[in-house]
Amino acid sequence: MLTFRKSFDIADRPKMEADVIIVGGGPAGMACALRLSQLIDEHNAIHPGTPLSKENIYVLEKAREAGQHCLSGAILDPRAMRELLPGFETEAPIEATVRKEAVHFLTETRHFRLPITPPPLQDHGNYVISINRFVKWMEEKVEAAGITVFTGFAGSELLYNENKVTGVRTDDKGVDKKNEKKSNFEPGYDIHAKVVILAEGTRGSLTKELIAKLDLARDANPQTYGVGVKELWELPAGRIEPGEVILTLGYPLTSKEYGGAGIYGGQNNIVSLAFVTGLDYQDPRLDPQRVLQEFKRHPFIAKLLAGGSMIRYGAKSLPYGGWWALPALAGDGFMITGDSAGFVNSARLKGIHLAMKSGMIAAQTAFEAWLNNDSSLKTLGLYPKRVDQSWIREELWKVRNFHQGFEKGLYAGLFHTALQQVTFGRGLHARYPSHAGHENLRPLARLPVDGGPDEHLLGDAKGDGKLTFDKLTDLYHSGTKHEEDQPAHLVIHDTNLCNTRCVKEFGNPCTHFCPANVYEMVKDTGAPAGTVSPKGISLNAANCVHCKTCDIMDPYQIITWVPPEGGGGPNYDGM
Amino acid sequence: MPDTILVIVEQQQGKLNRVSWETIAAAQAIARDTGWAVEAAVVGNNIAAVAAEVSAKKLAKVYVLDALQLERYTPDAFAAALKQLIATKQPKLVLLPHTYQVRDFAPKLATQLGRCVISDCTGYRHDAGKLLFTRQMFQGKFSADVGFGSDAPWIATFQNGAFRGDKAEAGAAPTPVETFSVTLDPARNQPEDWFKEAKQAVDLTQAEIIVSVGRGIKEQKNIDLAQQLAAALGGELAASRPICDNGWLPMDRQIGSSGQTVSPKLYLALGISGAIQHIVGMKGARAVVAINKDSEAPIFEIADVAVVGNLFDIVPPLIEEIKKAKARS
Numbered sequence: 001m002l003t004f005r006k007s008f009d010i011a012d013r014p015k016m017e018a019d020v021i022i023v024g025g026g027p028a029g030m031a032c033a034l035r036l037s038q039l040i041d042e043h044n045a046i047h048p049g050t051p052l053s054k055e056n057i058y059v060l061e062k063a064r065e066a067g068q069h070c071l072s073g074a075i076l077d078p079r080a081m082r083e084l085l086p087g088f089e090t091e092a093p094i095e096a097t098v099r100k101e102a103v104h105f106l107t108e109t110r111h112f113r114l115p116i117t118p119p120p121l122q123d124h125g126n127y128v129i130s131i132n133r134f135v136k137w138m139e140e141k142v143e144a145a146g147i148t149v150f151t152g153f154a155g156s157e158l159l160y161n162e163n164k165v166t167g168v169r170t171d172d173k174g175v176d177k178k179n180e181k182k183s184n185f186e187p188g189y190d191i192h193a194k195v196v197i198l199a200e201g202t203r204g205s206l207t208k209e210l211i212a213k214l215d216l217a218r219d220a221n222p223q224t225y226g227v228g229v230k231e232l233w234e235l236p237a238g239r240i241e242p243g244e245v246i247l248t249l250g251y252p253l254t255s256k257e258y259g260g261a262g263i264y265g266g267q268n269n270i271v272s273l274a275f276v277t278g279l280d281y282q283d284p285r286l287d288p289q290r291v292l293q294e295f296k297r298h299p300f301i302a303k304l305l306a307g308g309s310m311i312r313y314g315a316k317s318l319p320y321g322g323w324w325a326l327p328a329l330a331g332d333g334f335m336i337t338g339d340s341a342g343f344v345n346s347a348r349l350k351g352i353h354l355a356m357k358s359g360m361i362a363a364q365t366a367f368e369a370w371l372n373n374d375s376s377l378k379t380l381g382l383y384p385k386r387v388d389q390s391w392i393r394e395e396l397w398k399v400r401n402f403h404q405g406f407e408k409g410l411y412a413g414l415f416h417t418a419l420q421q422v423t424f425g426r427g428l429h430a431r432y433p434s435h436a437g438h439e440n441l442r443p444l445a446r447l448p449v450d451g452g453p454d455e456h457l458l459g460d461a462k463g464d465g466k467l468t469f470d471k472l473t474d475l476y477h478s479g480t481k482h483e484e485d486q487p488a489h490l491v492i493h494d495t496n497l498c499n500t501r502c503v504k505e506f507g508n509p510c511t512h513f514c515p516a517n518v519y520e521m522v523k524d525t526g527a528p529a530g531t532v533s534p535k536g537i538s539l540n541a542a543n544c545v546h547c548k549t550c551d552i553m554d555p556y557q558i559i560t561w562v563p564p565e566g567g568g569g570p571n572y573d574g575m
Numbered sequence: 576m577p578d579t580i581l582v583i584v585e586q587q588q589g590k591l592n593r594v595s596w597e598t599i600a601a602a603q604a605i606a607r608d609t610g611w612a613v614e615a616a617v618v619g620n621n622i623a624a625v626a627a628e629v630s631a632k633k634l635a636k637v638y639v640l641d642a643l644q645l646e647r648y649t650p651d652a653f654a655a656a657l658k659q660l661i662a663t664k665q666p667k668l669v670l671l672p673h674t675y676q677v678r679d680f681a682p683k684l685a686t687q688l689g690r691c692v693i694s695d696c697t698g699y700r701h702d703a704g705k706l707l708f709t710r711q712m713f714q715g716k717f718s719a720d721v722g723f724g725s726d727a728p729w730i731a732t733f734q735n736g737a738f739r740g741d742k743a744e745a746g747a748a749p750t751p752v753e754t755f756s757v758t759l760d761p762a763r764n765q766p767e768d769w770f771k772e773a774k775q776a777v778d779l780t781q782a783e784i785i786v787s788v789g790r791g792i793k794e795q796k797n798i799d800l801a802q803q804l805a806a807a808l809g810g811e812l813a814a815s816r817p818i819c820d821n822g823w824l825p826m827d828r829q830i831g832s833s834g835q836t837v838s839p840k841l842y843l844a845l846g847i848s849g850a851i852q853h854i855v856g857m858k859g860a861r862a863v864v865a866i867n868k869d870s871e872a873p874i875f876e877i878a879d880v881a882v883v884g885n886l887f888d889i890v891p892p893l894i895e896e897i898k899k900a901k902a903r904s
Contacts, residue, residue: 014712150713189713472850476832484826484833522817523793540820542833 002495002539003178005487005562007157013169013190018056020366021168021193023155023206025061026070027131027352028338029199030138031084032359032366033059037145039367052370054146058191060170062154062546064567066139067132069201069546071230071316071575072352073262073274074131075123075245079391080356085141093133095266096243098123104300106251111300120347120399123245128264128272130574131352154563156188158196158206158334163214164376165333167192168206171566179487195366195375196334199359202317203548204340205562216327216336222436223321223342224403226259227549229292229515230274231474232312232575233305240265240304247349248301252294254453255410257281258403261295262349263304270574271308276349279317279553280407280437283447284509285458288549289315293461293468302467310469313477314572315515315547320346323400324431329387330380335362343392347399347417354392361386398425404432441555443505459512471517478545479571480516482564488541489564490518490550497556498537506555508537513553516543545570578611578667578727579635583657585674586617586625587648588769594672596740599632601699601733602670603744608701611667614638616755618656620646626752633746638664638755645757649764650680656757658687663755666728668706673732685730693721693731777811777827784810785839787830787857788818791846791867791886795823800890801845807897813837815853831856845886849874866890 020036022029037054044051063069075098081088101123103114139149150170159167167190174185198207202225211217240246244265253259258278265271275292295301319325319342326343329336337343338355345354365383369375387393405416405427420427451458463470492498502508503521510519521535546569551561580602585592602613612635617626620643630637638660644652653676661669661684671677673695685692698709700720707720708731723729779785786805792798798818805812812828819829830837831853838859845866847853850873857863858877865878866886875881882889 016712148716150716152714470850472852476851476855481833522790540816 002492002537003487004491005175005489005564006179007169008172008175008181008187010187013187016189016191018058018167018191018193019370020057020195020197021191022057022059022197022199023168024199024201024204024338024340025059025063025066025139025149025151026135026199026201026338026355027138028340028355028359029059029061029197030066030135030142030359031080031356032197032199032337032363033057033142033147033149034084034138034145035360035363036367037142037147039363043367043371055148057147059142059147059149060153060155060168061149061151062171062563062566063569064152064571065136066149066151067135068571068573069569070131070135071228071314071570071572072131073228073264073272073349074129074134074352075262075264075350076127076129076134077348077350077353078127080353080360084356084360089127091137093130093137095128095130095270098126098128098245099243100241101245101247103247103249105249106298106300108251109299111248111298120345121247121349128243128245128266130266132572132575152567154566155200155206156563158210159190159192163332165196165210165331168196171563173565175487175565176485177487182485194333194373195369195380197337197359197362197366198334198340199337199355200340202319202339203551203561205560207336207340208551208560210334210336211327214328214331216331220327221321221324221404221431221434223319223325224434224437225279225317225552226276226320227279227288227315227317227513227515227547228274228276229288229315230272230313230575231292231310231477233271233273233308234311235269235271235305235308237269239269239308240271242267248295249410251298252291252456253277256454257286257457258406258410258413259291270311272575273305276318278320278406278437279513279549280435280440282440282442283451283454283458284441284444284506284555285451285512286454287457287459287461287512289471289474289515290459290461291457293463294456296467305467310474310477312479312573312575313469313474314570314575315478315545315549317548317552318351319344320403321434322346322403323393323396324404325434329384330365330377332376332380335365335380335383337362343396345395345399347402354395357390357392358387361390361392400425401427401429401432404434407434438553438555438557441506441509441553444507445505471515475516475543475545478516479573480543480545480569481571482542482544482568484542486541486565488539489562490539490541490544491560491562492537492539493558493560494556495537497558499534502556503535510537510550510554510559513549515547515549516545518543519550542568578609579664580606580611580613580668580670581661581664581666581728582613582615583669583671583677584615584617584625584629585672585676586619586622589619589622589624591625591628592672592674593740594674594735595629596632596743597735597738598670598672598733599629599634600738600740600743603633604738605668605699605701605706609706614664614666615750616640616657616660618645618653627749630750630752631745632750633744634750637750637752639752640755640757642757642759644759644762647766648676649762649766650683651762651764652759653680654684654687655759657684659757660755661688661728669728669730671730671732673734677732681730681732688728688730690725690728690730691723693723693729695734696731697734697737779811779813779828779830779835779837782811782837782839784808784841784843785813785830785837785857785860786810786843786845787813787815787847788824788845789815789847789853790817792818793846795821797887798823800887804843804845804890804894804897807894807901808841808843810839810841810843815847844874844878845890847874848872849877
């Protein structure tokens with residue numbers, strides 16, 4: 001019954017030539033485009049006789065409008081922005097400057113404020129932003145500079161000449177549920193580019209394919225991830241000040257799971273509430289959206305939210321692995337930036353500034369490749385070297401072993417963190433190993449039937465409609481919309497495995513970890529009428545919020561997230 | 576002989592497709608820039624009236640390609656007929672409106688002539704003696720100027736609305752009409768009857784009574800039961816998303832955030848749980864009657880009449896009672 005999106009074999013696709021193509025218009029991609037534009041302006045000022053054109057530099061963005069698919073807390077460390085656009089604060093959309101911060105440890109019914117905010121979590125002077133609005137503003141800058149952003153176009157495939165990346169193919173539009181061309185079919189463009197910069201965000205679909213094809217992660221730790229589930233709330237005036245930050249550890253997670261919450265005060269009594277759950281939990285019935293609901297039921301949080309209303313919802317995964325999990329960042333024809341590479345400081349819960357900085361360094365390198373007409377690894381290899389000499393490395397090196405320390409749970413993690421603090425990030429080992437989070441999932445047979453201490457995290461959230469919400473109600477507030485008549489873009493390589501093996505071993509964790517209710521086990525509608533048939537996997541692909549959790553956490557690694565028809569997806573605003 | 580532009584006019588059953596005026600206007604505009612002459616061709620059977628209508632415009636000549644095999648459109652016959660005309664008359668440029676029919680036969684015609692088509696153009700540019708055609712890319716974000724690299728005849732099609740039909744200039748005197756006889760092989764295609772677009776099957780927004788089914792209906796064959804209820808009430812049948820996703824009912828009967836928004840006088844929800852995505856599509860209903868097994872179903876929060884029970888027990892007698900009541904009145 002399920003038909004999955006696949007690429008069409010079309011002999012004469014429309015073709016375009018590009019000097020540089022940036023896949024993904026988030027903080028990394030936009031910073032990259034802006035930096036590139038600045039370098040061209042500088043060049044043209046010095047060499048008025050031989051000016052370079054920005055006309056053939058493109059940014060591809062799958063969202064209908066720039067910023068719509070971005071999701072973050074968000075706290076911005078302004079370091080990269082100050083280098084990119086000094087004085088940006090006067091015109092950029094900033095909600096507030098962080099003025100007040102606290103870290104709390106929650107038990108089931110109580111909360112303890114940490115006497116001091118640990119240095120990595122200090123945010124004084126950073127900005128509370130809406131990443132959607134901030135990126136939208138960056139896009140306006142990019143377009144004003146003369147670089148074209150193609151919104152509504154996804155990078156669906158990479159073009160290769162053997163192992164050299166030579167371009168990007170955009171998504172085919174007008175394909176129906178059965179993978180047949182509709183009357184409005186439009187084949188994707190083959191955009192041949194001298195340099196391809198991947199800035200797709202966490203678990204980018206092209207990046208994933210490229211890393212596998214060229215074995216770019218062979219020297220890296222497996223990347224580890226978390227999924228942030230977020231609600232935006234409008235609270236009674238004065239409850240949380242603009243620029244107030246509250247971080248929590250502990251409940252509802254037990255000491256076995258990694259994660260925590262961030263509450264950030266914005267303007268007009270709008271408060272961001274996000275719970276990040278590490279995608280390395282053990283119980284396949286755990287539901288990150290449920291975790292957020294349980295978190296809100298804690299007396300400390302419920303009191304904060306009382307009388308307010310939830311106005312937006314969203315979810316997105318983030319990479320935790322840090323320095324040791326970075327893949328090879330460049331090769332012939334390509335560079336990998338931002339969350340696609342894994343530039344996140346998991347101790348500081350921050351990555352936007354690193355994404356921007358990586359994009360800026362990639363821009364510098366792409367510019368030189370363009371000038372020297374050499375986009376081989378010889379030139380593009382300068383990008384990882386420069387990352388190594390930049391403050392990205394300085395920052396990530398200090399916390400290189402941070403997240404790995406938590407693989408054995410919260411208490412071991414705190415021990416390792418303390419040790420690493422006094423050994424300049426080293427801890428017990430020069431390089432802590434890590435394991436892919438999905439390997440932690442335990443078969444149901446090895447878990448207590450009722451979930452034991454995790455009972456409150458398992459299964460669907462019911463929702464009372466005021467403080468807590470069921471998943472579909474939350475999802476409604478994400479504004480997600482897709483063309484309905486298109487093949488499923490969650491490609492399950494073996495649905496038989498879902499229906500026979502996974503259902504017994506793990507109880508179909510996809511139906512729990514997906515924060516958008518994409519995956520469901522339903523009575524097999526293909527079975528002859530009247531027969532009692534077992535349940536089969538079914539997809540509500542149009543619900544997908546593009547968080548990539550399924551691609552990451554599926555225990556058999558048989559789900560591949562590919563971009564749906566461009567323009568579809570969540571409609572995050574103010575998130 | 577000056578270079579010519581040949582416009583292929585489109586007609587169906589003796590009726591001119593008005594978009595052809597746009598193509599003639601385009602040809603006349605190009606002619607003003609290039610000094611070329613504009614001719615037109617009408618293809619069909621018994622098309623003298625169309626030819627006369629076209630000849631009122633300012634043209635150098637109107638060709639009539641009249642044959643029995645051309646009465647009803649087939650790509651084979653149209654391409655073959657036009658190939659003969661173009662091969663004989665050697666126009667510099669052939670212009671067509673970008674209609675469904677043209678999209679069907681123009682590639683075949685061009686291939687037979689060993690040429691390519693610049694299709695769906697939104698305009699043209701005449702630059703330093705070079706004729707360029709404008710096409711949209713990236714859903715209109717970019718425009719590209721495209722020129723022919725081959726020798727004439729060149730073939731291009733213009734998008735509907737690219738030129739204004741009322742700008743097609745009328746001639747001082749009727750244009751001479753010339754019959755061009757074509758020899759056609761028996762067609763390989765057999766045309767069916769004219770396709771009439773199915774009338775919009777259902778406009779749920781106008782329905783006063785809607786019977787809507789959800790997952791509780793369980794199997795496709797049970798849809799019939801809801802259909803019977805809708806018929807008894809004189810209402811329309813609708814559904815929540817899973818039903819349309821399964822293909823049990825067409826998508827135009829889907830109610831909710833990704834379907835239609837309705838506000839009937841009566842909305843009967845059978846086995847619909849009432850997720851917010853569905854509620855937003857029907858909360859404007861004057862009265863909501865919900866039947867659901869699950870007493871906790873959110874649909875009951877907005878239902879005026881809540882029936883907790885198995886719809887298969889409730890609906891059949893309900894149909895009978897409605898029929899009886901209707902028979903009495």
